[in-house]
Amino acid sequence: MLADHGEEEAAVLAAARAGDHAAFAALSERYRRLLRAHCYRMLGSFDEAEDMVQEVLLRAWRGREGFQGRSLFRTWLYSIATNACLNALERAPPRVLPQDLAPPVTASTPASQARSTPPWAPEVPWLQPFPDDLLDVEPPADAVVEARETIALAFLAALQHLPPRQRAVLILSDVVGWSAAEIAELLELTVPSVTSALQRARSTLRARFPAGAPDPSAGAPVTGRERAALKVFMDAWEQGDAAELTRLLREDARWAMPPAPLWFDGRAAIANMLALFPPRWQGREFRMAPVGANRQPAAAAYLRRQGEAVFRLSGIHVLRVSDGQIAEITTFSAELCAGFRLPPTLTD
Secondary structure, three states: OHHHHHHHHHHHHHHHHOOOHHHHHHHHHOOHHHHHHHHHHHHOOHHHHHHHHHHHHHHHHHOHHHOOOOOOHHHHHHHHHHHHHHHHHHHOOOOEOHHHOOOOEOOOOOHHHHHOOOOOOOOOOEOOOOEHHHOOOOOOOOOHHHHOOOOOHHHHHHHOOOOHHHHHHHHHHHHHOOOHHHHHHHHOOOHHHHHHHHHHHHHHHHHHOOOOOOOOOOOOOOOHHHHHHHHHHHHHHHHOOHHHHHHHEEEEEEEEOOOOOOEEEOHHHHHHHHHHOOOOHHHOEEEEEEEEEOOEEEEEEEEEOOOOOOEEEEEEEEEEEEOOEEEEEEEEEHHHOOOOOOOOEEOO
16 A cells, blocks of 8 residues: 555655646645644644644745655645744744743732733743644554644643754654654754753753643543543533632642633632632633644633623633643633634523
């Protein structure tokens, strides 16, 4: 079957190199999912990854005659995408989460300080969530190396602390599956320098990964236990049950809320926040809907304020669940979730 696939691709490539745009579009479309995820890992932004894939395919089309077939077409596209992302990262600051910008609110934070709502910071380049439905597509036959999707928020957040070339080395090695020699050729480095960069990158990731987070190389789908925890979370949020929400949390749980430079460290701090601002504070009501984000359990939150007729999308809660308890919640505002195909409003 793989041989048949290779012969088919060779024929389509020949047509594309001869100027058949339809043949090129059909072939390159097979790799859009993989390229989007690769650019997202490099850039930390779903919106920028979408734009970058378009740029990569345009560059590939313009440079198609230069592709001599000495590597897989997929490998060639990855090379173009990696260099394009590196060029973009030279001009852009890294994507961040609130934990990168502000000290946490803890159980000992004075109530007067905890009550003050920090201003949103839409100008900050925030890390964005990635919709699972754009990952759940059958990959091309020659893309088996990407079976271990590495898309978890903790992994993406840690990647942002790597210098761009270290980031590229780690992603190409540990996610895409390239050899040190292949990476060295692409990045015009020596094999020893690639090996050294990879060691430094892995060390930084280990230091940045939160305690109890999954293995960065893991990419298993959401488990039944995680779905159960999400269901309880959604029910408690709709019912305004702060006690049940608190019960779900690990003692060392964290909660961040981009684009506000605000995060809570520890179950006690989150319990204090829920006591001050419960889900049904000032007559608000919520409807929750399960979604997929970054291969993690997640829920879209729809808010109806007092006196309004409809529920409006307010954001997406992305959970990290450990041993049946919630270890981390990242609540992204709706403005940061443009890639999710969700209705803007719900009614009863």
